[in-house]
Amino acid sequence: MSEASASNARVRPASRPGRIETVSAFLAIYLIWGSTFLAIRLTVQSIPPLFTAGTRHLLAGAILLCWALWKGERPTRQGWRAGLILGFLFFFVSHGLLHWAELEVPSGVAALVIAVEPAIVAVMLPLLRLGPSPRSATWVGLLVGGLSVALLFRPEVSGGPGAFTGLLAVLASAVAWSLGIVYSRKLQPADGSTLNAALPLLCGSVMLLAGSLARGEHHALHPSQILPESVLGLLFLIFFGSLTAFSAYAWLLKHYEPTLVATHTYVNPIVAVLLGWVFAGEKLTPSILVSMALAIVAIWLVNRSGRVRRRAPSPAASR
Numbered sequence: 001m002s003e004a005s006a007s008n009a010r011v012r013p014a015s016r017p018g019r020i021e022t023v024s025a026f027l028a029i030y031l032i033w034g035s036t037f038l039a040i041r042l043t044v045q046s047i048p049p050l051f052t053a054g055t056r057h058l059l060a061g062a063i064l065l066c067w068a069l070w071k072g073e074r075p076t077r078q079g080w081r082a083g084l085i086l087g088f089l090f091f092f093v094s095h096g097l098l099h100w101a102e103l104e105v106p107s108g109v110a111a112l113v114i115a116v117e118p119a120i121v122a123v124m125l126p127l128l129r130l131g132p133s134p135r136s137a138t139w140v141g142l143l144v145g146g147l148s149v150a151l152l153f154r155p156e157v158s159g160g161p162g163a164f165t166g167l168l169a170v171l172a173s174a175v176a177w178s179l180g181i182v183y184s185r186k187l188q189p190a191d192g193s194t195l196n197a198a199l200p201l202l203c204g205s206v207m208l209l210a211g212s213l214a215r216g217e218h219h220a221l222h223p224s225q226i227l228p229e230s231v232l233g234l235l236f237l238i239f240f241g242s243l244t245a246f247s248a249y250a251w252l253l254k255h256y257e258p259t260l261v262a263t264h265t266y267v268n269p270i271v272a273v274l275l276g277w278v279f280a281g282e283k284l285t286p287s288i289l290v291s292m293a294l295a296i297v298a299i300w301l302v303n304r305s306g307r308v309r310r311r312a313p314s315p316a317a318s319r
Helices: 019-043 049-070 077-101 107-114 117-127 136-151 161-187 193-214 228-255 258-266 268-279 286-311
Strands: none
Touching: 019 107, 019 228, 019 258, 019 268, 049 077, 049 193, 049 228, 077 107, 077 161, 077 193, 107 136, 107 161, 107 268, 107 286, 117 136, 117 161, 117 258, 117 286, 136 286, 161 228, 161 258, 193 228, 228 258, 258 268, 258 286, 268 286
16 A cells, blocks of 8 residues: 555556446445444443454454465565554554443534544644645544534533543543544555454454453453344454454555545444444434534545545656
8 A cells, every 4th residue: 555655645546446336335334334333232232342442443443464364465574564553543543542442422412523533634644744635624623623613522422421421531542543534544554454454453353352451351241231233233343343344444545545544434423323322322412413424524625635635646656
């Protein structure tokens, strides 16, 4: 995924894949990841959060590694380095915080906080000298996204002190994931797409399970008390959230701009809020509805800014 120039985050048109592959991959990260917020909420009801995250990513990563080795892919030093860094950002920090936060934070509300990722990505790229400076529409989108998150901290949404702390953890989770997005194209090898998904999953899972052990979660894990919905949630997270959707995500990051890939947050909060309301009895307050609308507007502004910039010739193309 590394480019000849780190400041040019474009993907050459010739490297673009087919339409069916692209649509399938985007549908996976749009719909499946929207469902994972509810699956996490159900799983952590009776399975400790870091153990949940570590287990789902360990099994999914092991399956992908076996598949990659069968196809003839072999890990490289660059691949392992990328796996360690991205595993730390994507899974140990981001998913660890998200799984822990959903002990208190409703799944739909967590998804709405995560929806600020595209704006964070758009601002991080120039700050880290990996992309052009944000346009005015991006800054407006960031402001609107901030307002959408601020609404979720209202007492009728956040609830008690535990939920408030959880919301801060979800926000930190979004920042860590965004940092992983902007670095992934620079860190990961250009070939070995299956390993690009497998190695971060495996590295992150080891970190998560070590964190689970350090927190003493094994003392709280009682197999006889695990709820059936937690088992179903964990299976969904392993085979769909980690194995299917993250593979699609890693593939998309190889072929498309980070801000475009991050637009899965258009659909994720809508899916998550509706599923949480229908199946988990989560509240659907006016603040949540307004936050959802603002989040969609924020992402649209960021994406619109990216489309406008892509229509203009880049410095490399004009030489």
